[in-house]
Amino acid sequence: MLVKMLHDKGVRSDHCYDAGLASIGLSIVSWVVSIQAEDAGVSRADRWGIFVGEWAPTFFALGLALRQYED
Template sequence: MIKMLHKMGIKSNHMYLAGLGSIGLAFATWMASKNKEAAGLDRADRWGIFVGEWAPTFFAMGVALRIEETHRELGEGMEEEMYGETGRKTTERVHAGTGM
């Protein structure tokens, strides 16, 4: 699922922002339910908790996407190191300053 989200262009920062937004939304739904509904504080608390449960999920998905992004960046760097500019696989090692 994380690879699919990554391929769709969703970044870890998007999930972190969604997590922060859900915290704000939890507070807003709690306030709206408390002030507008006659069901009382118990129902407002339930709404706030329901929406507030989304934040850890978004943050966890953000961490998973960050790992995927880092994994992809490292993989591309290793591929470039292995194949170089020519596109052919090289086994030579270049040592700085030794002429080897």
């Protein structure tokens, strides 16, 4: 089971929650950097922001699963 393997490797639910929050912040940063650094326009920056922002729900779901496993 993935959750057991992660727990055995030392990953805790708090780590996943922190990663989820970090991915939200990274999504905003990647959007701003893409707007400023590339001439591709807002649509490309939106794609970068959405791509990175999609990681957050996965990290939060893993955090919930690990929290249940820890309890």
